[in-house]
Amino acid sequence: xxxxxxxxxxxxxxxxxxxxxxxxxxxxxxxxxxxxxxxxxxxxxxxxxxxxxxxxxxxxxxxxxxxxxxxxxxxxxxxxxxxxxxxxxxxxxxxxxxxxxxxxxxxxxxxxxxxxxxxxxxxxxxxxxxxxxxxxxxxxxxxxxxxxxxxxxxxxxxxxxxxxxxxxxxxxxxxxxxxxxxxxxxxxxxxxxxxxxxxxxxxxxxxxxxxxxxxxxxxxxxxxxxxxxxxxxxxxxxxxxxxxxxxxxxxxxxxxxxxxxxxxxxxxxxxxxxxxxxxxxxxxxx
Amino acid sequence: xxxxxxxxxxxxxxxxxxxxxxxxxxxxxxxxxxxxxxxxxxxxxxxxxxxxxxxxxxxxxxxxxxxxxxxxxxxxxxxxxxxxxxxxxxxxxxxxxxxxxxxxxxxxxxxxxxxxxxxxxxxxxxxxxxxxxxxxxxxxxxxxxxxxxxxxxxxxxxxxxxxxxxxxxxxxxxxxxxxxxxxxxxxxxxxxxxxxxxxxxxxxxxxxxxxxxxxxxxxxxxxxxxxxxxxxxxxxxxxxxxxxxxxxxxxxxx
Numbered sequence: 001x002x003x004x005x006x007x008x009x010x011x012x013x014x015x016x017x018x019x020x021x022x023x024x025x026x027x028x029x030x031x032x033x034x035x036x037x038x039x040x041x042x043x044x045x046x047x048x049x050x051x052x053x054x055x056x057x058x059x060x061x062x063x064x065x066x067x068x069x070x071x072x073x074x075x076x077x078x079x080x081x082x083x084x085x086x087x088x089x090x091x092x093x094x095x096x097x098x099x100x101x102x103x104x105x106x107x108x109x110x111x112x113x114x115x116x117x118x119x120x121x122x123x124x125x126x127x128x129x130x131x132x133x134x135x136x137x138x139x140x141x142x143x144x145x146x147x148x149x150x151x152x153x154x155x156x157x158x159x160x161x162x163x164x165x166x167x168x169x170x171x172x173x174x175x176x177x178x179x180x181x182x183x184x185x186x187x188x189x190x191x192x193x194x195x196x197x198x199x200x201x202x203x204x205x206x207x208x209x210x211x212x213x214x215x216x217x218x219x220x221x222x223x224x225x226x227x228x229x230x231x232x233x234x235x236x237x238x239x240x241x242x243x244x245x246x247x248x249x250x251x252x253x254x255x256x257x258x259x260x261x262x263x264x265x266x267x268x269x270x271x272x273x274x275x276x277x278x279x280x281x282x283x284x285x286x
Numbered sequence: 287x288x289x290x291x292x293x294x295x296x297x298x299x300x301x302x303x304x305x306x307x308x309x310x311x312x313x314x315x316x317x318x319x320x321x322x323x324x325x326x327x328x329x330x331x332x333x334x335x336x337x338x339x340x341x342x343x344x345x346x347x348x349x350x351x352x353x354x355x356x357x358x359x360x361x362x363x364x365x366x367x368x369x370x371x372x373x374x375x376x377x378x379x380x381x382x383x384x385x386x387x388x389x390x391x392x393x394x395x396x397x398x399x400x401x402x403x404x405x406x407x408x409x410x411x412x413x414x415x416x417x418x419x420x421x422x423x424x425x426x427x428x429x430x431x432x433x434x435x436x437x438x439x440x441x442x443x444x445x446x447x448x449x450x451x452x453x454x455x456x457x458x459x460x461x462x463x464x465x466x467x468x469x470x471x472x473x474x475x476x477x478x479x480x481x482x483x484x485x486x487x488x489x490x491x492x493x494x495x496x497x498x499x500x501x502x503x504x505x506x507x508x509x510x511x512x513x514x515x516x517x518x519x520x521x522x523x524x525x526x527x528x529x530x531x532x533x534x535x536x537x538x539x540x
Contacts (some may be wrong), residue, residue: 082446103448110446116439120461121537133447133457161540185446 019224022189027061028215029095029102029182031081035088036238048071050076052240054090063209065226066217067272068236069280074219075113076241092249094183099187102182106134109181111212113188115168117160123147123171130179139178146174149208166197173205177212184216190225199234202228202259210254223269224260226250235272237279245275311476327511337513343499344509349516351493355410359417360474367422367470372427376455385430396481402465411497413485413493420481421474428470432463463502468535472528476521484518 001277016264038051050073050284058064068074079085079093083100094102109130117126124143131138147153150170152163160168169189178182190198202225209216218228226233227249235245251259259265310329315321317328335341370388374381396416403412436458444454487496494517501510 079442082442084442084445103446108446108448112439112442112443114439116443118458118461119424120464125512130447130458133444133449135453135454 027207027213028184030060031056031058031215031217032093032182033057033077033080033087034091034092034093036080038073038080038085049240051087052244054236056234056243058197058217060215061213061233063213063218063230064232065218065220065233066236067220067223067226067276068241069235069276070240072236072280073085073241074221074236075187077236078185078217078219079111081168081183082108082185091098106130106136106179107182109176109179109184110170111172111176111184111186113191115160115165115172117171117175119160119198122157122159123152123163123167127161127174127178129175133174134179136179137201140199141243142178146178147171149211150204165193166201169201170204171194173208176194177208180212181214186216186218186220188220191221198225199220199257199260202235202260205229206253206255223272224265227265228255228260228267228274233272235275235279244279245272247272259268279282292393305448308484319413325507327508331508332511332515339514344515345512348494348497349440349520352479352482352486352495353520355413355416355493356422356478356484359414359419359482360421360478362414363418363421363478364425364471364474366418367425368429368467371426371433372455374430375433375459376451386395388423388426391419394482395418396420400485403485404489409491412488412492413495417478417481417483420477420484424474424477425467425470428466428473429463432466432470433459434460435466454458464535464539465532466531468528472525472532475524475528479517479521479524518534 015149016083029218033054033056036051036054037049039047039049042048054077056064056066056077066074066077076085080087081094081099082099083103086100099108115126117123118129127146128138128140144153144156147156150173152167152174153172155163155167173186173189176186190201192202203249206229218226218229223233229262230249232245232246232248235247236242236243249268251265314329314351315330320326322419331523336345346421354518370384374384396419399419400412400417403415407415440458440462442453461500483498484493486493486500490496494513497513498517501507501513
């Protein structure tokens with residue numbers, strides 16, 4: 001039932017003539033990775049196993065962060081959930097549908113580590129791109145709203161080349177959110193930013209997300225960023241990536257910036273980092 | 287900061303102008319002293335040809351004919367190249383076939399084609415066809431490489447947004463191809479002119495190619511020089527114009 005009805009209900013709020021959607025925002029889909037193994041061919045020498053028998057379940061409206069040592073296949077999780085790769089074994093589904101099907105139905109929002117803005121389009125046109133790719137009428141009010149939300153409204157007509165790194169990532173996040181996706185996938189969106197900009201964008205991402213909470217997976221190598229933003233943090237081992245620790249984040253939202261210096265967050269961070277370090281070692285040995 | 291960049295650009299321009307001036311003076315001196323033989327005319331003597339109204343009229347008509355043929359051949363060659371290059375990207379199964387056909391066409395020596403065309407098609411078509419042929423391959427290569435120039439992450443983005451092949455082509459591959467394409471268009475512009483002149487050698491009613499041949503046969507060395515110089519000037523102007531377009535394309539699409 002929900003399979004057929006979902007796309008309609010998703011777009012209904014915006015397809016109507018009313019500029020402001022009155023209905024309560026949807027909470028997004030349920031993302032499931034069950035027994036997922038991902039093996040890449042690596043030249044003549046055989047293959048590399050990036051993920052091994054991975055189980056991750058993200059509930060509708062839940063924000064999950066995934067941390068892990070570099071090369072553990074964190075980004076592969078995002079690529080699988082975005083339908084950009086197919087698992088060698090196991091099941092990847094969103095509301096029981098394969099991710100590629102959601103991509104084709106224009107229901108995914110992805111922000112990549114490299115902002116991936118098109119250099120020949122202005123910030124506003126980059127944010128409007130998902131509408132155009134989907135062949136839908138551009139909701140200019142929604143584009144403007146998103147640009148305002150991420151604080152880039154004054155630079156709507158500016159091309160990416162003339163924006164700072166932080167601005168580009170804001171635009172990329174606005175683009176991922178503009179069509180109100182069923183699942184939001186964030187692949188180290190702040191990985192290339194300096195610490196100060198990164199912290200500011202963490203706080204802004206929380207604010208943006210709270211306006212329209214949707215099922216979100218954030219892959220990051222920063223443990224405090226992972227805790228600050230998520231309902232739950234998942235730690236992956238070194239290659240091949242497996243879940244070695246999961247921890248719910250107990251802090252109430254909205255979380256203030258001061259939380260980042262709170263001892264409770266720090267003790268949680270210390271536990272996760274410890275798991276991360278132990279996992280890195282087992283990963284290397286395996 | 288901009289001052290330094292501006293200065294170096296100025297130096298380059300000044301260097302280019304000085305180089306050109308030296309070349310022209312050397313040309314004049316070589317002609318006057320007949321250091322390179324009596325057929326090497328001084329620049330001023332060549333320029334005098336343009337002063338003669340009859341000669342000027344002849345040259346201008348020849349240039350217009352050749353430029354028209356080159357332009358038509360250019361449009362046809364570019365059109366075919368864009369269609370063939372795009373088809374190779376939009377219809378992957380046909381890609382190998384199209385690339386082989388393009389390489390095959392490129393391997394036809396024009397010099398064999400010229401006499402054949404004179405026999406087979408109306409006279410004016412020969413130069414146009416050879417101009418189109420001269421243009422086709424360079425632009426085809428530019429289109430093909432340009433259309434696959436989009437970065438991996440942009441391709442991933444379009445995939446995650448559920449772009450159809452046509453949407454991907456229009457929204458990503460085509461704009462990403464523009465700098466390469468304009469590069470190819472720039473290289474092709476002088477080639478079209480050469481192709482048209484070459485085509486005229488095998489039979490034409492007017493044009494720079496015909497003028498070159500007849501001046502040579504009638505030992506009108508001054509007219510020969512004047513026609514050649516005009517061809518060079520036209521070629522340089524075309525190249526310069528496309529250089530501007532290229533500059534604009536790089537600014538717009540990167």
